[in-house]
Amino acid sequence: QSVLTQPPSVSAAPGQKVTISCSGSSSNIGNNYVSWYQQFPATAPKLLIYDNNKRPSGIPDRFSGSKSGTSATLGITGLQTGDEADYYCGTWDSSLSAGVFGGGTELTVL
Protein backbone atom coordinates (compact mmCIF):
# COMPACT_ATOMS: atom_id res chain seq x y z
CA GLN A 1 0.00 0.00 0.00
CA SER A 2 1.64 3.22 -1.19
CA VAL A 3 1.67 6.37 0.93
CA LEU A 4 0.58 8.39 -2.11
CA THR A 5 -2.57 7.32 -3.95
CA GLN A 6 -2.81 7.30 -7.73
CA PRO A 7 -5.43 5.75 -10.02
CA PRO A 8 -4.11 2.44 -11.42
CA SER A 9 -4.93 3.42 -14.98
CA VAL A 10 -6.22 6.22 -17.17
CA SER A 11 -6.95 6.35 -20.87
CA ALA A 12 -7.80 8.87 -23.55
CA ALA A 13 -7.76 9.24 -27.30
CA PRO A 14 -4.85 10.70 -29.29
CA GLY A 15 -4.90 14.48 -29.25
CA GLN A 16 -7.00 14.63 -26.10
CA LYS A 17 -6.03 15.69 -22.59
CA VAL A 18 -5.66 13.49 -19.54
CA THR A 19 -5.01 14.19 -15.87
CA ILE A 20 -3.47 11.89 -13.29
CA SER A 21 -4.12 12.57 -9.62
CA CYS A 22 -1.86 11.94 -6.64
CA SER A 23 -3.32 12.15 -3.16
CA GLY A 24 -1.33 12.35 0.05
CA SER A 25 -1.34 14.06 3.41
CA SER A 26 0.01 17.08 5.24
CA SER A 27 3.24 15.26 6.07
CA ASN A 28 4.11 14.68 2.42
CA ILE A 29 2.38 16.53 -0.43
CA GLY A 30 0.92 19.14 1.90
CA ASN A 31 4.32 20.45 2.95
CA ASN A 32 6.78 19.29 0.30
CA TYR A 33 7.33 19.65 -3.41
CA VAL A 34 5.98 16.97 -5.73
CA SER A 35 7.79 15.37 -8.66
CA TRP A 36 6.40 13.26 -11.48
CA TYR A 37 8.21 10.49 -13.35
CA GLN A 38 7.56 8.71 -16.63
CA GLN A 39 8.60 5.09 -17.07
CA PHE A 40 8.47 3.02 -20.22
CA PRO A 41 8.60 -0.80 -19.98
CA ALA A 42 12.02 -2.17 -19.07
CA THR A 43 13.56 1.29 -18.74
CA ALA A 44 14.50 3.55 -15.86
CA PRO A 45 12.11 6.30 -14.75
CA LYS A 46 12.65 9.80 -16.10
CA LEU A 47 11.93 13.07 -14.34
CA LEU A 48 8.98 14.82 -15.95
CA ILE A 49 7.92 17.51 -13.45
CA TYR A 50 9.63 18.81 -10.31
CA ASP A 51 8.78 21.35 -7.62
CA ASN A 52 5.07 20.75 -8.34
CA ASN A 53 4.99 22.43 -11.75
CA LYS A 54 8.45 22.89 -13.27
CA ARG A 55 9.67 21.03 -16.33
CA PRO A 56 13.29 19.92 -16.78
CA SER A 57 14.99 20.97 -19.97
CA GLY A 58 13.74 18.92 -22.90
CA ILE A 59 10.32 18.08 -21.48
CA PRO A 60 7.62 19.45 -23.80
CA ASP A 61 5.06 21.89 -22.45
CA ARG A 62 2.34 19.33 -23.16
CA PHE A 63 3.23 18.08 -19.68
CA SER A 64 2.19 20.18 -16.69
CA GLY A 65 1.91 19.80 -12.95
CA SER A 66 -0.10 21.42 -10.21
CA LYS A 67 -0.65 21.05 -6.49
CA SER A 68 -3.46 22.01 -4.17
CA GLY A 69 -3.40 21.17 -0.50
CA THR A 70 -2.54 17.50 -0.12
CA SER A 71 -3.13 16.54 -3.76
CA ALA A 72 -1.16 16.96 -6.95
CA THR A 73 -2.08 16.52 -10.58
CA LEU A 74 -0.16 15.72 -13.74
CA GLY A 75 -1.72 16.94 -16.96
CA ILE A 76 -0.85 15.80 -20.46
CA THR A 77 -2.34 17.55 -23.49
CA GLY A 78 -2.18 16.61 -27.15
CA LEU A 79 -1.83 12.94 -26.27
CA GLN A 80 0.39 10.82 -28.49
CA THR A 81 0.75 7.06 -28.64
CA GLY A 82 4.32 7.59 -27.54
CA ASP A 83 3.03 8.89 -24.20
CA GLU A 84 1.85 5.40 -23.24
CA ALA A 85 3.83 4.67 -20.10
CA ASP A 86 3.57 4.40 -16.33
CA TYR A 87 3.54 7.66 -14.39
CA TYR A 88 4.57 8.05 -10.76
CA CYS A 89 4.30 10.92 -8.31
CA GLY A 90 6.89 11.26 -5.59
CA THR A 91 7.81 13.49 -2.69
CA TRP A 92 9.40 13.49 0.77
CA ASP A 93 7.41 12.55 3.85
CA SER A 94 8.51 14.68 6.79
CA SER A 95 6.91 12.41 9.40
CA LEU A 96 8.44 9.22 8.02
CA SER A 97 11.73 10.93 7.12
CA ALA A 98 11.54 8.94 3.92
CA GLY A 99 10.92 9.35 0.24
CA VAL A 100 7.51 8.20 -0.93
CA PHE A 101 6.01 7.35 -4.32
CA GLY A 102 2.53 6.75 -5.60
CA GLY A 103 1.61 3.30 -6.80
CA GLY A 104 1.85 4.39 -10.42
CA THR A 105 -0.69 5.05 -13.16
CA GLU A 106 -0.67 3.26 -16.49
CA LEU A 107 -1.61 5.59 -19.34
CA THR A 108 -3.24 4.11 -22.41
CA VAL A 109 -3.70 6.22 -25.51
CA LEU A 110 -6.56 4.56 -27.34
Place this chain on the structure above:
Amino acid sequence: QVQLVESGGGVVQPGRSLRLSCAASGFTFSRYAMHWVRQAPGKGLEWVAVISFDGSTKYFADSVRGRFTISRDSSTNTVFLQMNSLRAEDTAIYYCAKDKLGVVDYWGQGTLVTVSS
Protein backbone atom coordinates in the same frame (compact mmCIF):
# COMPACT_ATOMS: atom_id res chain seq x y z
CA GLN B 1 26.11 14.27 -19.11
CA VAL B 2 25.05 12.56 -15.89
CA GLN B 3 25.75 8.85 -15.85
CA LEU B 4 24.90 6.42 -13.09
CA VAL B 5 25.96 2.80 -13.55
CA GLU B 6 24.85 0.21 -11.02
CA SER B 7 26.53 -3.13 -10.48
CA GLY B 8 26.60 -5.98 -7.99
CA GLY B 9 23.18 -7.48 -8.54
CA GLY B 10 22.59 -11.19 -8.89
CA VAL B 11 20.93 -14.21 -7.33
CA VAL B 12 21.40 -14.64 -3.59
CA GLN B 13 19.91 -16.99 -1.01
CA PRO B 14 17.58 -15.72 1.72
CA GLY B 15 19.49 -14.51 4.75
CA ARG B 16 22.65 -13.77 2.80
CA SER B 17 24.22 -10.40 1.94
CA LEU B 18 24.89 -8.44 -1.22
CA ARG B 19 26.61 -5.14 -1.92
CA LEU B 20 25.48 -2.90 -4.76
CA SER B 21 27.66 -0.19 -6.26
CA CYS B 22 26.79 2.84 -8.33
CA ALA B 23 29.50 4.63 -10.30
CA ALA B 24 28.63 8.27 -10.96
CA SER B 25 30.03 10.61 -13.57
CA GLY B 26 29.16 13.81 -15.40
CA PHE B 27 28.54 15.93 -12.29
CA THR B 28 30.32 16.99 -9.11
CA PHE B 29 29.51 13.92 -7.05
CA SER B 30 30.54 15.39 -3.70
CA ARG B 31 27.88 18.12 -3.94
CA TYR B 32 24.79 15.94 -4.21
CA ALA B 33 22.82 13.53 -2.11
CA MET B 34 22.24 10.10 -3.64
CA HIS B 35 19.29 7.70 -3.41
CA TRP B 36 18.51 4.05 -3.96
CA VAL B 37 15.05 3.19 -5.25
CA ARG B 38 13.80 -0.29 -6.06
CA GLN B 39 11.08 -1.84 -8.17
CA ALA B 40 9.82 -5.36 -7.61
CA PRO B 41 8.85 -7.29 -10.75
CA GLY B 42 5.62 -5.86 -12.14
CA LYS B 43 5.28 -3.45 -9.24
CA GLY B 44 5.72 0.27 -8.59
CA LEU B 45 8.65 2.29 -7.33
CA GLU B 46 9.73 1.97 -3.71
CA TRP B 47 12.17 4.43 -2.20
CA VAL B 48 14.91 2.63 -0.23
CA ALA B 49 17.50 5.03 1.16
CA VAL B 50 19.26 8.36 0.77
CA ILE B 51 22.69 9.62 1.82
CA SER B 52 23.59 13.28 2.09
CA PHE B 53 26.25 14.91 -0.06
CA ASP B 54 28.89 14.49 2.65
CA GLY B 55 27.71 11.14 3.98
CA SER B 56 26.77 12.55 7.37
CA THR B 57 23.03 11.97 7.11
CA LYS B 58 21.24 8.82 6.03
CA TYR B 59 17.59 7.82 5.93
CA PHE B 60 16.01 4.44 5.22
CA ALA B 61 12.62 3.00 4.38
CA ASP B 62 11.01 1.10 7.23
CA SER B 63 11.14 -2.07 5.14
CA VAL B 64 14.96 -2.09 5.06
CA ARG B 65 16.01 -0.17 8.19
CA GLY B 66 18.39 -2.22 10.29
CA ARG B 67 19.23 -4.55 7.38
CA PHE B 68 20.52 -2.17 4.69
CA THR B 69 23.20 0.49 4.94
CA ILE B 70 24.17 3.20 2.47
CA SER B 71 27.60 4.75 2.06
CA ARG B 72 29.59 6.77 -0.44
CA ASP B 73 33.18 7.27 -1.54
CA SER B 74 33.90 10.65 -3.06
CA SER B 75 37.40 9.55 -4.10
CA THR B 76 35.84 7.11 -6.57
CA ASN B 77 32.46 8.83 -7.09
CA THR B 78 30.67 5.72 -5.96
CA VAL B 79 27.64 5.10 -3.76
CA PHE B 80 27.02 1.73 -2.17
CA LEU B 81 24.06 -0.19 -0.79
CA GLN B 82 24.99 -2.97 1.62
CA MET B 83 22.08 -5.38 1.91
CA ASN B 84 22.10 -7.91 4.76
CA SER B 85 19.59 -10.53 5.89
CA LEU B 86 18.01 -10.52 2.46
CA ARG B 87 14.43 -11.71 2.05
CA ALA B 88 12.40 -12.85 -0.93
CA GLU B 89 10.51 -9.56 -0.82
CA ASP B 90 13.77 -7.70 -1.48
CA THR B 91 13.77 -9.11 -5.02
CA ALA B 92 13.71 -6.08 -7.31
CA ILE B 93 15.55 -3.90 -9.76
CA TYR B 94 17.61 -1.48 -7.69
CA TYR B 95 18.10 1.98 -9.15
CA CYS B 96 20.73 4.45 -8.07
CA ALA B 97 19.53 8.04 -8.40
CA LYS B 98 20.97 11.51 -8.06
CA ASP B 99 19.33 14.15 -5.88
CA LYS B 100 19.05 17.86 -6.60
CA LEU B 101 17.50 19.92 -3.81
CA GLY B 102 15.23 17.09 -2.75
CA VAL B 103 14.32 15.96 -6.26
CA VAL B 104 15.44 12.65 -7.74
CA ASP B 105 16.52 14.04 -11.09
CA TYR B 106 18.61 11.33 -12.73
CA TRP B 107 18.35 7.56 -12.57
CA GLY B 108 20.69 4.74 -13.46
CA GLN B 109 19.55 1.78 -15.53
CA GLY B 110 19.26 -0.46 -12.49
CA THR B 111 20.65 -3.80 -11.35
CA LEU B 112 18.49 -6.84 -10.66
CA VAL B 113 18.62 -8.54 -7.28
CA THR B 114 16.90 -11.90 -6.94
CA VAL B 115 16.58 -13.46 -3.51
CA SER B 116 15.79 -17.13 -3.90
CA SER B 117 16.90 -20.46 -2.56
